[in-house]
Amino acid sequence: MPWDVLSEEQRELRELVRTLARERIAPRAAEIDASHEFPWDVVELFRDQGIFGLFFDEEVGGTGTGTLLSLVSIEEVSKVCATSGLILAVQELGSLGLKLGGSDEQRAAWLPRLASGEVLAAYALTEAGSGSDSAAMRTVARRDNGEYVLDGSKRFITNAGVAGLYTVFAKTDPDAGHAGISAFLVESDAPGFEVARLEEKMGIAGSTTGELVFDGCRVPEASRLGPEGTGFRLAMRILDRSRPGVAAQALGIAQGATDYALEYARTRETMGKPIAQHQLIAAKLADMETKTEAARGLLYRFGQMADAGVPEEELTKASAMAKLLCGDVAMEVTTEAVQILGGYGYVKEYPVERFMRDAKITQIYEGTQEVQRLVIAREMLKESRAFLLAGVA
Numbered sequence: 542m543p544w545d546v547l548s549e550e551q552r553e554l555r556e557l558v559r560t561l562a563r564e565r566i567a568p569r570a571a572e573i574d575a576s577h578e579f580p581w582d583v584v585e586l587f588r589d590q591g592i593f594g595l596f597f598d599e600e601v602g603g604t605g606t607g608t609l610l611s612l613v614s615i616e617e618v619s620k621v622c623a624t625s626g627l628i629l630a631v632q633e634l635g636s637l638g639l640k641l642g643g644s645d646e647q648r649a650a651w652l653p654r655l656a657s658g659e660v661l662a663a664y665a666l667t668e669a670g671s672g673s674d675s676a677a678m679r680t681v682a683r684r685d686n687g688e689y690v691l692d693g694s695k696r697f698i699t700n701a702g703v704a705g706l707y708t709v710f711a712k713t714d715p716d717a718g719h720a721g722i723s724a725f726l727v728e729s730d731a732p733g734f735e736v737a738r739l740e741e742k743m744g745i746a747g748s749t750t751g752e753l754v755f756d757g758c759r760v761p762e763a764s765r766l767g768p769e770g771t772g773f774r775l776a777m778r779i780l781d782r783s784r785p786g787v788a789a790q791a792l793g794i795a796q797g798a799t800d801y802a803l804e805y806a807r808t809r810e811t812m813g814k815p816i817a818q819h820q821l822i823a824a825k826l827a828d829m830e831t832k833t834e835a836a837r838g839l840l841y842r843f844g845q846m847a848d849a850g851v852p853e854e855e856l857t858k859a860s861a862m863a864k865l866l867c868g869d870v871a872m873e874v875t876t877e878a879v880q881i882l883g884g885y886g887y888v889k890e891y892p893v894e895r896f897m898r899d900a901k902i903t904q905i906y907e908g909t910q911e912v913q914r915l916v917i918a919r920e921m922l923k924e925s926r927a928f929l930l931a932g933v934a
């Protein structure tokens with residue numbers, strides 16, 4: 542057996558997800574992309590097979606198998622269908638506020654239902670005027686008679702209209718900048734809450750991306766996550782742990798594209814031999830494989846760090862680097878996969894154009910690649926490496 546970073550138990554669970562992906566999700570992928578319909582059948586499959594549980598601890602009904610394996614599961618599903626991989630990544634994204642900042646009561650009320658997949662989750666930070674600069678948000682929440690009243694809107698929210706629970710960030714003190722932001726759990730049937738519209742997108746077509754409107758939306762005071770004013774910090778802690786989910790989606794797309802291009806290049810003949818034997822194509826395949834494996838190294842390192850329980854502040858840079866490299870590799874590799882298939886790469890009969898369209902979003906959401914670079918550089922500037930230069934004349 543080839544060398545593998547996963548333990549025997551982790552390999553068995555990966556095999557389970559891989560088989561489900563190959564046998565049950567792959568045959569649906571092109572249809573999900575073409576229909577632009579949210580794949581509830583895939584959600585059902587994840588529920589039946591306990592796949593959502595891979596993201597949760599045993600005490601709330603999960604498998605307790607840790608971060609690395611959860612990332613591997615997103616990767617495996619995304620190899621065949623990035624929309625389906627995103628369902629897993631966003632269940633984690635939308636649950637992290639509870640995991641990291643929820644009270645015992647809030648966690649007990651929601652985590653078991655999220656672990657089983659009975660309820661789908663969403664994370665609502667971005668607004669029309671505030672994406673990268675999320676602290677510039679304008680949605681407000683004011684106290685009123687033991688409740689909060691939310692007014693404003695959120696843009697580009699994944700799982701809009703299919704989620705039962707939204708983690709929503711709003712300003713409880715609009716004059717206090719970052720320190721004036723708080724986080725709330727908002728149920729989909731909260732009065733004054735509605736999904737105003739859904740976007741038509743380039744890729745991940747089966748995933749819903751929508752605008753949320755809060756018009757005097759009332760939520761109980763007990764739905765606030767953590768103390769008032771801690772929402773921005775919580776939003777960033779969530780992203781440190783969720784970005785690797787996007788990285789895993791990107792990695793899966795890159796590997797899926799590489800595998801498909803390899804098989805194609807083995808059999809497509811030009812000038813008397815398979816194109817894989819033309820050196821320019823062989824070089825592309827070698828670069829695709831090498832970049833994808835390098836990206837996997839960074840991502841799995843994050844998973845191992847999280848499972849080893851390293852201090853939270855060490856995760857920030859590791860997470861951003863994994864997201865940056867996996868996203869960029871997915872875009873490069875899928876573009877090359879289209880090139881290897883030539884004209885067949887450009888038409889919908891073959892999956893690589895879908896891989897290329899799906900790859901693009903991994904460079905944009907959960908912080909653009911530019912934002913990842915800002916995060917990495919900021920963390921580097923906190924580090925001291927002067928000792929390395931001590932002996933340099």
Ligand SMILES: Cc1cc2nc3c(=O)[nH]c(=O)nc-3n(C[C@H](O)[C@H](O)[C@H](O)COP(=O)(O)OP(=O)(O)OC[C@H]3O[C@@H](n4cnc5c(N)ncnc54)[C@H](O)[C@@H]3O)c2cc1C
Nearest residue numbers: 664665666667671672673697698699750906907908909911
């Ligand atoms: C399909 C989809 C799903 C999404 N899902 C969610 C979700 O579930 N929840 C959620 O909260 N959000 C979600 N988003 C929003 C996403 O995270 C934002 O679109 C993203 O963070 C970028 O924000 P923006 O679109 O406002 O771009 P802007 O912030 O306006 O950025 C525009 C460009 O300027 C660059 N830029 C901005 N600031 C700087 C800077 N300081 N230095 C250098 N370059 C800079 C950016 O990198 C980008 O290239 C989703 C978006 C999409 C398209």
